[in-house]
Amino acid sequence: MTPQRQLVLDAVRELGHATPEQICGQVQSSAPAVNITTIYRTLDLMERIGLVRHTHLGHGAPTYSELEHQHVHLVCHTCGAVTETSPGLLDGLAERLRGDIGFDLDATHVALSGLCSSCRDAYVDRPAVTDQQ
Numbered sequence: 001m002t003p004q005r006q007l008v009l010d011a012v013r014e015l016g017h018a019t020p021e022q023i024c025g026q027v028q029s030s031a032p033a034v035n036i037t038t039i040y041r042t043l044d045l046m047e048r049i050g051l052v053r054h055t056h057l058g059h060g061a062p063t064y065s066e067l068e069h070q071h072v073h074l075v076c077h078t079c080g081a082v083t084e085t086s087p088g089l090l091d092g093l094a095e096r097l098r099g100d101i102g103f104d105l106d107a108t109h110v111a112l113s114g115l116c117s118s119c120r121d122a123y124v125d126r127p128a129v130t131d132q133q
Contacts, residue, residue: 019062021061072085
């Protein structure tokens with residue numbers, strides 16, 4: 001483990017979920033010479049050897065976290081909030097996928113999108129638009 005790789009792993013651990021750019025910013029605070037290319041290469045290597053994993057939480061860059069950091073991400077379409085829940089919540093779906101089509105779901109590497117409760121409540125409480133308005 002080179003010093004630069006250790007800095008990248010430390011940044012992933014400290015930030016929890018972070019894009020390569022956020023990780024780069026964290027690393028550069030103590031090692032300014034480390035560039036974004038080094039960050040991408042290091043994250044790729046660390047994912048291949050099982051230290052980190054990435055998740056796509058939306059249309060932007062993937063976020064990285066430690067491999068042990070396992071949960072389902074719930075991403076709100078409207079406000080962008082990301083909440084976490086137990087992978088066990090998807091056990092029924094995982095069993096059905098396995099039984100119906102022979103697919104083994106990795107529920108620790110999933111992001112689901114929809115509406116958070118606040119945005120859903122705001123949408124439901126909005127007055128309906130009519131032709132007279």
